[in-house]
Amino acid sequence: MRTIHGTAAAALVALAAGAVLGGCAAVKASDRGYLADPIMERQDHFSKQSLEQKFFSSREGSIGGAAGIGGGCGCAK
Amino acid sequence: MRRGGSHIRRTAIVLIPVTALWTAAQAGEGEMGFTNYYFTDSGANKVITTSFNMAKKLLEQTSLLIDIELDRVTVPPITATTGASRPQREKNLPFEKSRGQVILGVEQGIGPNVTVAANFYRSQEVDYVSNAVVGTFSVDMFRKNTTLTLRGQYNSDKVGEILESGLVYNQNKYVFTGAANLTQVLSPTTVLDLAYDVVYLKGLLSDPYLQVSVINDEGGTVLVDQLHPSKRTRHAGTARISQFIPSIRATLIGSYRYYGDTWSVHSHTGELKLNKYVTGDLVFGVDYRYYTQTGSYFYLPQYTGDYYTTTGYRTVDYKLKPFVSNNFGLDLSLMLRAFGKPGSELEFLGNSSIELTYFRYFNSLDFSADIIQFAIRFSI
Numbered sequence: 001m002r003t004i005h006g007t008a009a010a011a012l013v014a015l016a017a018g019a020v021l022g023g024c025a026a027v028k029a030s031d032r033g034y035l036a037d038p039i040m041e042r043q044d045h046f047s048k049q050s051l052e053q054k055f056f057s058s059r060e061g062s063i064g065g066a067a068g069i070g071g072g073c074g075c076a077k
Numbered sequence: 078m079r080r081g082g083s084h085i086r087r088t089a090i091v092l093i094p095v096t097a098l099w100t101a102a103q104a105g106e107g108e109m110g111f112t113n114y115y116f117t118d119s120g121a122n123k124v125i126t127t128s129f130n131m132a133k134k135l136l137e138q139t140s141l142l143i144d145i146e147l148d149r150v151t152v153p154p155i156t157a158t159t160g161a162s163r164p165q166r167e168k169n170l171p172f173e174k175s176r177g178q179v180i181l182g183v184e185q186g187i188g189p190n191v192t193v194a195a196n197f198y199r200s201q202e203v204d205y206v207s208n209a210v211v212g213t214f215s216v217d218m219f220r221k222n223t224t225l226t227l228r229g230q231y232n233s234d235k236v237g238e239i240l241e242s243g244l245v246y247n248q249n250k251y252v253f254t255g256a257a258n259l260t261q262v263l264s265p266t267t268v269l270d271l272a273y274d275v276v277y278l279k280g281l282l283s284d285p286y287l288q289v290s291v292i293n294d295e296g297g298t299v300l301v302d303q304l305h306p307s308k309r310t311r312h313a314g315t316a317r318i319s320q321f322i323p324s325i326r327a328t329l330i331g332s333y334r335y336y337g338d339t340w341s342v343h344s345h346t347g348e349l350k351l352n353k354y355v356t357g358d359l360v361f362g363v364d365y366r367y368y369t370q371t372g373s374y375f376y377l378p379q380y381t382g383d384y385y386t387t388t389g390y391r392t393v394d395y396k397l398k399p400f401v402s403n404n405f406g407l408d409l410s411l412m413l414r415a416f417g418k419p420g421s422e423l424e425f426l427g428n429s430s431i432e433l434t435y436f437r438y439f440n441s442l443d444f445s446a447d448i449i450q451f452a453i454r455f456s457i
Binding site for chain 2: 029032040041062063
């Protein structure tokens with residue numbers, strides 16, 4: 001339990017640190033062309049990743065840590 | 078022949094709304110995707126999935142999201158080796174079932190930096206029904222260099238068991254999820270993503286079909302239903318960094334994920350992916366994923382004693398055993414922007430692509446799987 005709570009706390013600290021760092025980064029919108037390239041996989045509304053995650057969640061004991069919704073199975077449990 | 082017809086019928090069920098929505102979507106912006114997914118594993122299980130999805134801007138700051146997914150699942154006759162889950166009824170025949178899923182969502186922008194979204198999810202199969210509502214809040218900060226997304230989700234599931242009589246006996250499962258994602262632009266070529274989830278589950282958290290072999294106090298072997306605790310809390314955190322490399326027109330994406338839960342399952346996942354332009358519109362991708370997990374505190378290779386025939390937790394679920402897995406993936410994406418010149422009749426192809434993906438998965442429990450996926454995505 002201690003490990004889990006420690007990890008949760010570390011994750012929250014990292015999120016907060018990232019938010020603070022955000023104030024330091026100053027990349028202009030006009031300089032973000034590379035970041036919008038499709039191969040950066042930034043636009044994952046319904047990407048293949050969701051089906052891959054569905055497979056992993058049906059075969060492995062840990063899920064979560066990635067955005068997305070779901071439930072049920074539809075897999076060979 | 079029946080299977081072929083069934084697949085054509087499922088594809089038609091998806092294509093009909095696709096055609097209707099395509100017609101309705103001629104004005105405005107959005108994206109649309111059609112995906113076929115084929116899965117087979119070393120236990121002869123098969124899953125064929127056909128899905129359609131669309132994100133469509135209706136008003137200036139309002140978008141509609143639709144996702145429809147149909148699965149056909151085939152589980153082979155029970156053998157000593159597969160461990161596959163299925164009803165005991167007619168166990169000498171392959172068990173086939175279908176699953177339908179629909180996600181409906183609305184996304185609303187509030188000013189230039191804030192977006193809220195609400196989604197409803199329903200998944201249904203003969204022995205499993207899941208309903209979920211999801212709320213999402215997203216805010217861009219620091220001149221859109223930072224995006225914070227918060228998400229809450231509630232699932233109410235009916236976990237069914239098909240009895241020998243053919244009737245279905247349902248039990249409840251509830252899932253509460255809270256998640257936070259942070260995306261940070263670090264440079265004109267680098268993005269960092271951080272994510273944290275906490276999930277609380279209660280209710281029937283065991284597969285009702287699985288049975289455990291227990292050696293009782295008299296030395297005999299008895300089969301009893303699997304029994305898991307009725308509550309579980311999961312925590313997961315992921316860090317991902319995406320680096321564009323202009324000199325070779327490629328992207329390197331690396332991620333690490335840690336997971337821990339109150340059943341003492343802990344896992345580490347590392348993944349590395351390279352996407353590279355082969356030509357101006359053809360992208361080749363290769364990735365490798367390594368995963369390792371510990372077993373749950375109540376997993377034992379062999380359960381001995383009458384305690385395990387009554388209230389003692391017992392499992393044969395492979396997801397609760399310690400193991401290591403590897404996954405190799407290859408994909409090819411052809412972008413159709415060359416055909417979508419602005420002002421032409423094929424302008425909608427400007428942000429469209431055709432994708433072919435293959436990945437092979439294998440783990441230390443002697444399980445392996447091959448997955449092939451074909452997808453077409455359009456901007457509309």
